[in-house]
Amino acid sequence: MIDYDLQLKLQAHLDGELSPAEARGIQARLARDPEARALLAELTATTAALADFEDGRRLPESREFFWSKIEREIHRDASSASPSAALPWWAGWRRWLVPIGTAAMVALAGLMATRPGLAPEAEAELADPGAFTYRDYTARTTLVWLSYPAEKEFPADDGSDTMD
């Protein structure tokens, strides 16, 4: 029986993967070894049978249905990958405005507390942690800071990226 190394070389010869020198060596071996020739013939026949095998399998879904699934996935991925694209330009800054605004309120309240007269107040409503109130009684001023968008601040979702 021919050894495994030669078996693989015969296959590589069939596939055109040998160097010219190695190919010459295999040709010489084939000329004198009927077992090697038989194996090469078997490998060649299998390759030829497969080469003729064209799998005509067709996708078992209609063009419209298959595309609708792909289109939906594309829209879904696009919206989840870059949600900022659907928001106004300043929306990205909003997360910084809230802590900066809070810090400014506290600093202002501290500053006013050190001044004589009726001190202003800055407070966060417990019932609504997103709202901060600043009151200056001497100036008769009340400011309310909301950290969330007002109703209908963002355009309504057109529904194009929703899942059924």
Next chain:
Amino acid sequence: MTEKDHSSSEDPALVRAAQRGDMAAFEELVARHRDKVFARAFSMVRNEEEAVDLSQEAWVKGWQRLPQFLGESSFGTWITRIIINLCLDHLRKQKRQRFESIEAMDEESGGVERQMPVVTPNPTVNLERQELRKRIDQALGQLSHEHRTVLVLHEFEEMEYKEIAKTMGCSIGTVMSRLFYARRKMAALLANLRRDDLT
């Protein structure tokens, strides 16, 4: 407003239009290549439902990666590489979830393919085309996914050993060994031989 009819456009023109965001052009590409992509997925995973899901995933990835497609190969070749890689990932995940197949164990333990007698005469010679196709399909289904994948990549995608090794993440020696086993096993299966008959 009417959509542009892309049915008469060549693939490169459709690709360029799709790269500019024209989804109708991309839909035409999907329609043209979807059967080939599905057939390749099926040839690797041998399950229709999984092949459909993987095909869909390949097309979504194709759209996402379209800006990276430079036209160095045909679009058909490019999208086929995407489905092949997805199938390989899928099969690797499956393999982690279950035991090694009998075929793979045989390969590890020394390989019966080395001792198989040569199949002569050529068992496919007198077969009707339809019968041959049926037998090949059945035989492919009996190979382990490693052997089947090597065979598919070499015989149907016409990849060289080096490219298969890179795609599958293994050595060229492993590719040669798996391909040899797969071919010999196919020869035996096409001749309707059983393993018991071979020993």
